[in-house]
Amino acid sequence: MRAAIFRNGEIIVDEMAEPTPGNGQVLVKTLACGICGSDLHARQHAHRMVEMARKTGRKPMDLTRDVVFGHEFCCEIVDYGPGTARKLKPGTRVCSLPALVTPQGIEGIGYSNDNVGGYAAAMLLSEPLLLEVPNGLAPEHAALTEPLAVGVHAVAKANISGGEVPLVIGCGPVGLAVIAALRIRGLHPIVAADYSPARRALAARLGANIVVDPKVSQPYATWAEHAQMSEAEKAARPPLQAMLPALKPAIIFECVGVPGLLQQVYEGAPRDARIVVVGVCMESDKSEPMLGIMKELNVQYVLGYTPDEFAASLRLIAEGQVDAAAMVTAQIGIDGVAKAFADLANPEAHTKIIVQPWR
Amino acid sequence: MRAAIFRNGEIIVDEMAEPTPGNGQVLVKTLACGICGSDLHARQHAHRMVEMARKTGRKPMDLTRDVVFGHEFCCEIVDYGPGTARKLKPGTRVCSLPALVTPQGIEGIGYSNDNVGGYAAAMLLSEPLLLEVPNGLAPEHAALTEPLAVGVHAVAKANISGGEVPLVIGCGPVGLAVIAALRIRGLHPIVAADYSPARRALAARLGANIVVDPKVSQPYATWAEHAQMSEAEKAARPPLQAMLPALKPAIIFECVGVPGLLQQVYEGAPRDARIVVVGVCMESDKSEPMLGIMKELNVQYVLGYTPDEFAASLRLIAEGQVDAAAMVTAQIGIDGVAKAFADLANPEAHTKIIVQPWR
Numbered sequence: 001m002r003a004a005i006f007r008n009g010e011i012i013v014d015e016m017a018e019p020t021p022g023n024g025q026v027l028v029k030t031l032a033c034g035i036c037g038s039d040l041h042a043r044q045h046a047h048r049m050v051e052m053a054r055k056t057g058r059k060p061m062d063l064t065r066d067v068v069f070g071h072e073f074c075c076e077i078v079d080y081g082p083g084t085a086r087k088l089k090p091g092t093r094v095c096s097l098p099a100l101v102t103p104q105g106i107e108g109i110g111y112s113n114d115n116v117g118g119y120a121a122a123m124l125l126s127e128p129l130l131l132e133v134p135n136g137l138a139p140e141h142a143a144l145t146e147p148l149a150v151g152v153h154a155v156a157k158a159n160i161s162g163g164e165v166p167l168v169i170g171c172g173p174v175g176l177a178v179i180a181a182l183r184i185r186g187l188h189p190i191v192a193a194d195y196s197p198a199r200r201a202l203a204a205r206l207g208a209n210i211v212v213d214p215k216v217s218q219p220y221a222t223w224a225e226h227a228q229m230s231e232a233e234k235a236a237r238p239p240l241q242a243m244l245p246a247l248k249p250a251i252i253f254e255c256v257g258v259p260g261l262l263q264q265v266y267e268g269a270p271r272d273a274r275i276v277v278v279g280v281c282m283e284s285d286k287s288e289p290m291l292g293i294m295k296e297l298n299v300q301y302v303l304g305y306t307p308d309e310f311a312a313s314l315r316l317i318a319e320g321q322v323d324a325a326a327m328v329t330a331q332i333g334i335d336g337v338a339k340a341f342a343d344l345a346n347p348e349a350h351t352k353i354i355v356q357p358w359r
Numbered sequence: 360m361r362a363a364i365f366r367n368g369e370i371i372v373d374e375m376a377e378p379t380p381g382n383g384q385v386l387v388k389t390l391a392c393g394i395c396g397s398d399l400h401a402r403q404h405a406h407r408m409v410e411m412a413r414k415t416g417r418k419p420m421d422l423t424r425d426v427v428f429g430h431e432f433c434c435e436i437v438d439y440g441p442g443t444a445r446k447l448k449p450g451t452r453v454c455s456l457p458a459l460v461t462p463q464g465i466e467g468i469g470y471s472n473d474n475v476g477g478y479a480a481a482m483l484l485s486e487p488l489l490l491e492v493p494n495g496l497a498p499e500h501a502a503l504t505e506p507l508a509v510g511v512h513a514v515a516k517a518n519i520s521g522g523e524v525p526l527v528i529g530c531g532p533v534g535l536a537v538i539a540a541l542r543i544r545g546l547h548p549i550v551a552a553d554y555s556p557a558r559r560a561l562a563a564r565l566g567a568n569i570v571v572d573p574k575v576s577q578p579y580a581t582w583a584e585h586a587q588m589s590e591a592e593k594a595a596r597p598p599l600q601a602m603l604p605a606l607k608p609a610i611i612f613e614c615v616g617v618p619g620l621l622q623q624v625y626e627g628a629p630r631d632a633r634i635v636v637v638g639v640c641m642e643s644d645k646s647e648p649m650l651g652i653m654k655e656l657n658v659q660y661v662l663g664y665t666p667d668e669f670a671a672s673l674r675l676i677a678e679g680q681v682d683a684a685a686m687v688t689a690q691i692g693i694d695g696v697a698k699a700f701a702d703l704a705n706p707e708a709h710t711k712i713i714v715q716p717w718r
Contacts, residue, residue, distance in 0.1 A: 302655055
């Protein structure tokens with residue numbers, strides 16, 4: 001079968017053997033797979049990723065061997081391996097979180113030498129993890145389940161009580177997923193910042209109420225304008241707090257993931273802000289802890305999602321509660337993957353590019 | 360009156376005018392005032408402290424003018440200013456959080472050009488903030504209210520639900536206060552690490568159940584030995600979590616406050632750990648966000664305490680629930696302050712040095 005393979009630091013197209021489903025596994029045809037910012041990071045910082053996997057006790061990629069990326073997929077059942085219940089017929093469209101139950105335990109799909117990811121004509125999934133795609137939902141939209149789940153999880157980890165005003169820094173696919181999840185959670189107003197006009201327009205379409213161009217106005221100042229306490233809230237404060245600015249609680253979602261960004265957030269954040277770090281910064285970073293201390297900031301790093309959050313995300317897209325179509329800016333074949341990695345550097349041109357290996 | 364004054368980067372002894380109580384203020388004789396690690400930091404990194412105060416919208420010290428440090432004090436009422444209710448008689452021993460209500464608003468005591476701190480014969484306090492020292496409690500122990508409140512606050516901000524196993528990194532006055540507050544909160548076992556034998560002995564005396572010398576064994580490994588889930592807790596985990604190490608939730612208190620320490624905590628911390636940053640690191644710091652991300656760490660920076668936490672801390676000492684006497688390793692006069700700043704560098708020699716300006 002054909003696949004876009006990560007080999008010697010580059011994405012190349014080559015033939016590889018179709019995998020054979022083992023016990024409890026299912027062979028699927030890959031219908032659609034989104035290209036994730038983490039894939040771009042992984043190509044650029046593969047050695048860092050290996051080092052981090054080692055430091056956190058995960059199985060690292062062997063960079064001398066092939067890897068097929070792709071962990072945001074929608075597939076069609078082709079064949080079952082031994083020990084399967086076969087409740088879903090061949091031809092059924094399914095999603096799954098990118099994990100495979102193997103005799104060695106649960107392993108990841110997408111950054112693995114052994115488990116083929118979604119940039120290939122076929123792959124293996126685990127029967128117990130399959131979620132049937134509700135009838136009629138297009139595979140390229142069902143493939144957005146994974147990135148939406150990242151936003152749903154980030155919002156769940158933010159410990160929202162209801163009165164907070166959120167600020168989303170960066171409106172790439174991660175920021176957009178956070179905005180969609182915040183809107184569903186009912187927070188209002190949602191403030192979002194991005195330098196790109198195209199991304200700001202998408203942010204508004206997905207649920208941001210106020211969009212900020214940081215070149216024109218300071219995101220934290222704009223946030224503060226929209227986070228003023230009501231007179232009743234002001235009056236309810238204990239005496240010693242009455243001299244602090246009368247602002248509602250802040251939840252800041254860092255959805256950029258480059259060095260220096262967190263320090264910028266520390267500088268801009270109001271006192272007692274909760275910061276959810278959703279952007280994946282793979283390099284070392286510098287910050288001034290005194291800013292965190294003097295403002296009593298809380299920083300929640302997040303990664304991934306739970307199986308329940310993943311399943312809920314597929315339902316949200318299928319029910320039309322998230323405008324998935326808005327995020328897809330191109331659909332390409334396997335031959336287009338390398339170029340798509342380059343194209344995604346321009347936020348005006350693309351948000352989510354979907355790989356359709358059968359094209 | 361005599362005072363130990365921070366002038367041109369050094370602590371010198373000089374005469375200064377006794378302050379006059381304004382509206383709502385009280386003139387007090389300073390009976391005892393603890394030397395805090397922050398005072399040592401402030402002398403060494405005064406310009407950083409000014410920069411940070413500016414960045415966080417606080418009134419910075421003017422370093423060309425005198426400052427009298429000292430914010431951990433117990434005093435005796437001498438005289439009242441205008442507009443006071445005078446419920447407590449002159450001679451009454453009092454504590455107060457280090458803040459002064461002035462016509463310009465609430466200002467800090469201890470890092471201020473205008474409001475004299477506790478390293479002077481007399482100072483001003485605000486009548487509404489006075490707490491009477493319960494009968495018989497020695498001033499040098501009542502003066503420990505402030506550092507204990509730091510520990511009480513840190514534990515309150517840790518959002519403890521009851522099943523966590525805490526690890527305290529660093530057993531200086533801040534770490535010891537955290538240990539005391541954890542013991543009162545009922546957590547068990549409390550694991551604490553420090554390179555100093557004297558500090559480890561004190562940690563055990565204040566409530567640590569397991570003390571670790573990081574030269575001999577890795578604190579996080581020792582923590583894990585004592586944080587194993589029960590069989591019932593293991594069985595109650597969702598299937599996908601069953602492959603993770605079966606550890607109780609971790610709360611790690613960083614009580615050192617030097618660059619690089621937080622990165623060490625990121626490396627050692629188990630997945631989903633909550634980290635409470637109580638140590639005050641005044642320099643820039645470097646860390647790898649990927650470690651935080653892959654472990655979904657939560658970092659809560661803390662500073663100070665609430666008025667309620669402060670009052671509760673005085674009661675805890677007065678009721679004998681905290682072995683305050685154990686922490687006091689020397690009592691000195693104003694002439695001894697400069698030398699005490701130097702002596703505090705050796706953790707074997709000293710924990711808390713109390714200044715008694717009347718000596």
